[in-house]
Amino acid sequence: MHRIDYGDEIPGLLLIQNFVTSEEETSMIKDIDKNQWCGLGISPNPELKRRTQQYGHLFSYRYRKVLEELGPLPEFSRTVVKRIMENDLMPNTPNHLLVNEYNLGQGIMPHTDAPALFGPAILSLSLLSACVMKFTHVETGHTVDILLPRLSMVVMRGDSRYKYKHSISKDHIETASDGTAVHRNRRVSLTFREIVAWEAPPTENTCNLTSCCSNASSNTLRNKTEARPHRDVKKRCQQHTASIQQQEQLQKQTGSSYTSRNTRGGTPHSINRSSSDTFSSCSPASDPKKLSSPANNSINAINERISRLSMGNQLPNSKLPRRLQPSQSQQARLIPIPPLQARATKSETTINKGKNITRCISLQDEAKTMAGAAIEIDRQCLRKQNNGNFHSIWITRKNHHKIKESDKVHNEKNIYYDNQTISGNDHLVEAAQSRLKNLLLAQERQLDMHEQLKQTFGDIVDQEEENGTELIHQLRVHLDQQALHIQDLERALALERSRKGDFRRKFETEKQALLEQQQEKFDALKSKYRTGLELIVDRWLSNEAAEQEIWMDQIRQQADDRVARVEERWMERAADLQAELRQYRDQNFRNIIE
Ligand SMILES: O=C(O)CCC(=O)C(=O)O
Ligand SMILES: [Fe+2]
Incomplete structure (x- = not known):
């Protein structure tokens, strides 16, 4: 181990060479590569353009806060942690380990590790490859390039931690401040930090800081x-x-x-x-005031747009909100690109297929002809729509052509290989080749311009990003407040509900008591009425009996009368008959006597 104190140049910066041995490096890399990576579309932190692993705690780049405690740091980092503490490099044992993987062409933008969330010492161990770390003073812009050799540990404390931004370029070959050339390889860094807060404290809108x-x-x-x-x-x-x-x-x-x-x-x-x-x-x-000006927003938008565009000679301004459209002077800075027939970008997509990442762009020209292009890791392809079919011309590294004919839904119809087979389609190949040439030229120029803009406006873009983050933070605070408010409302509602429940229970008991009272009253009335009714019935029955008696008497009387009248009539008749009989007898007597 050999210490280099950069304190004279950057207060608080220390580098320890050969902090680990190459055997330790091999064993750590073996363990790391066995574990799950995130970034490049894989959660958490899918938006990261490099692969990462986190241990101890899970920090979200998007939300700028710690989401979860993951447990102790892994076994493979124990020796390093022990060495850090033995050498007094951190005040407290690190509780967060971030593993960053930088493949060729990957770097990290200038940043200061969140001061509110991470402790006063940030340590980073370089494995597999050296790199140059650029330190930029946040106020003066003064920069120093520090070489981080393989197996070394860089220690950022004091000003180097709080007053400088650090960054790593995407360059394949870098130059340290002493002129040393560094040929970059796959680099894996282990950043040890102490998490001191899960998220930054809330801010207030009225504060201008x-x-x-x-x-x-x-x-x-x-x-x-x-x-x-x-x-x-x-x-x-x-x-x-x-x-x-x-x-x-x-x-x-x-x-x-x-x-x-x-x-x-x-x-x-x-x-x-x-x-x-x-x-x-x-x-x-x-x-x-300056930072939120529309001009800066548009530069931000242009930067983002340019980094996404890899072809096209015009930014489709009309499609951008007015606020984000570049000013004339900004437009004048745009480098003219050889004309392509394409007029507007129709769609842009990135396809992740296993390890292959394909960037696809569809263009539409004046005649509404669609053309698409895709750039893959090891080959380039250009597609042109022809009578509803797509011709894909793939130009491989060896400069061999391959034409694929497919229909709209990408069902392949014919595949032709190499120059001879495609001779019948020369015009198409030529068009594709020239278009592809223009495309690559345009892409290179756009990238140059992007770099140029990034250098000019990098700080502003950073600030914009910070403002955006701040805005998100404020929104989150607002949402949290809303959530609290909702909680209050829910509590009040629950209280109301329980009060209503009490009331209902009371009401039910009272109702029950009332019903019972009513029932009693009703029973009493019923019995009273029943007695009354019985009396009435009895009375009615006795009246009826008396009436019937009278009626019977009358009938009896009538019957007696009739019997008497019949008797009378029979008596009269009998008397008549007796008189008649007497007369007849008398007559007979006289007849006999005579
Ligand atoms: O890769 C490195 O050494 C530095 C990583 C870093 O700065 C970070 O992740 O914040
Ligand atoms: Fe960092």
């Missing part, structure tokens, strides 16, 4: 569940703003200018900040 608020670091892991009170952050921002105003006032009065203690050959800063100032990465109070 939002970026520094989100970076302020006093929300410790121990109190992660009870995040630092908001007013604390606000107070510090107010203090900060007040101190800036005070200094500006003083400056006006004395006519003197305050120069940053850490300025190194860059533009002197008008505000003096001590190196222990937590807000060291703040911009002056007037900056936020």
Whole structure:
């Protein structure tokens, strides 16, 4: 192990060569490669353009917060951790290990590891390949290129940790500040950090120092569940703003200018900040206005657009919202590209098929003819629609042609190989070749221009990104507040529900009691009425009997009368008959006598 202290150039920066042996490197890489990688579309952090592994905790790049505790650091890192602690390189044992893989052409953009979330020491071990790490002072822009040899450990503390951004280029060959050329290979780095908070403390909209608020670091892991009170952050921002105003006032009065203690050959800063100032990465109070200007938004949009476009001689401005359209001066900066027939990008997709990544672009020309192009890792293809069929011309590395004819749904019909077979389609091949040439030329120029724009506007883009992150953060705070509000409402609702339940129970009991009372009353009434009814019936029955008696008497009377009348009539008749009989007898007597 050999220590190189870069403190004179970059305060707090230390490099330890041969921190691990090549045997240890081989064994660690073997273990790492057995594990699951994420990035390049694979969760978590699928948006990362390089593969990563995380241990100890899971940090989300998109949300800029720790999502989950994963457990202790892995076995393969134990020796390294032990060595870190033995050499007093970190105040506390690291609880987060980030493994980054950089294949050829991959790097990392300038950044400062989130000060609010990670502790005061950031350590990175370089395995398999050396690289050059660029350190850029956040205020002065002063840069230093540091060579990170294979098997070395870089230690970022103090200013190197908080006041510089670090980055790694995508270059295949790099040059360190001492002129050493570095031929890059697959590099795997192990970054050891201590997570001190799961997420940055909340900010308030009224604060014009939002970026520094989100970076302020006093929300410790121990109190992660009870995040630092908001007013604390606000107070510090107010203090900060007040101190800036005070200094500006003083400056006006004395006519003197305050120069940053850490300025190194860059533009002197008008505000003096001590190196222990937590807000060291703040911009002056007037900056936020500048940072959110539409011009910067459009540069951001152009950058993004350019990095996505790999062909086409015009940005489809009309399709961009006005806010994002480049100004005339920005347009003038665009390098003209050899004309392609294509007028507008129709669609852009990236297909991940196993290890092959294909970038596909469909174009549409004036006559609405569709043409597509795809760039793969080891071959290039150009497709042209012809009478509803697609001709794909693949130009392989060996410059062999392969034509595929497929219908709209990509069912392959014919495949022709090499130059001879495709002679019948010369015109098509020529068109494809020239188009492809233009395409590659355009792509190269666009990439150059992208780099150029990135250099010119890199800081602004970073700031835009930070603003975006800040906005997302504010939205999340807002959402959290909404969630709390919803929770309150739900609680109130639950209370209401339980009150309603109580009320219903009370109501049910009262109803039951009332019903029972009613039932009793009803029973009493029923029995009362029944008795009354019985009485009535009895009375009615007795009346009826009396009436019947009378009626019977009458009938009897009538019958007696009739019998009497019949008797009378029979008596009369009998008397008549007797008289008649007597007369007849008398007559007979006389007859006899005579
Ligand atoms: O790869 C490296 O050495 C540095 C990685 C790094 O800076 C990071 O992941 O924040
Ligand atoms: Fe970093």
